[in-house]
Amino acid sequence: MTKARKALLELLKESKEPVSASMLSGDPALPFDQATIYRNLHYLEEQGFAESFILHCTEHGTERYYSYLSRGEGVHHHWFHCEKCHKFIDLGGCAYQEQMKEWEQKYGFIITEHTFFLTGICASCKS
């Protein structure tokens, strides 16, 4: 584990919501080149320390968002993203494992990944 990787993982672990490379790149705790950030996000994901999804929002464009994964234990979470304030709301751990199994049976394919998230206006931005 290099200094950059430790710092990145630490930030991901602390973060309450998914973060993008540009957000991480701007953090003073991560004084690394953007190439290093990108390379290490890939590294952490491929090592099972993080997972990601691509989300497009009008204001910030299309970006990949990463979140921490405690290796082995537990399932990943799904998220709601507010298009106004850009906060993510945790919808809780993935409850689709069964459904995935059923689809694999029904269609004969192997699911390596599923992407699910919501976008809209959060409760506070609504009012």
Add this chain to the structure above:
Amino acid sequence: MTKARKALLELLKESKEPVSASMLSGDPALPFDQATIYRNLHYLEEQGFAESFILHCTEHGTERYYSYLSRGEGVHHHWFHCEKCHKFIDLGGCAYQEQMKEWEQKYGFIITEHTFFLTGICASCKS
């Protein structure tokens, strides 16, 4: 409706699976500039004739895929994408409307959109 828009809509309507701008741009039935393709895909989506989602596949990169929507009637579909042969498999009409309502109640937010799709290896590529 301009010539370009009619042609685009026609292709989307015929297509059995979601298509990306680059796929459409390569089609002889659409002898239009890529800017026109992109602009009109936006137009068709904003008019409710199409919907789209962004999908990343190792081989083809990150692209937005569009599919036809018959305005008013019926729900959109969700898809499985094979990372080997790049075919999409239709998982049927969206069955999450209820779930969305419940989440809106529970969290107080308004869902304007949900993204859901699967990736993996299809039955034929498996063998």
Add this chain to the structure above:
DNA sequence: ATAAATTTGCAAATGACTTGCAAAAATGCC
């Protein structure tokens, strides 16, 4: 048809992400 409004093609720009390469840091071994 004619004028006004919208769309198109072209070429250049954008922005997230990637890559080659030489220098710097981490790792393995004594």
Add this chain to the structure above:
DNA sequence: GGCATTTTTGCAAGTCATTTGCAAATTTAT
């Protein structure tokens, strides 16, 4: 620790889907 080997980093340039400005062409309104 010290030294050789492997991996990672910073920098700068590149890639690629998508966007944009603008003048010409097409569509729409009258």
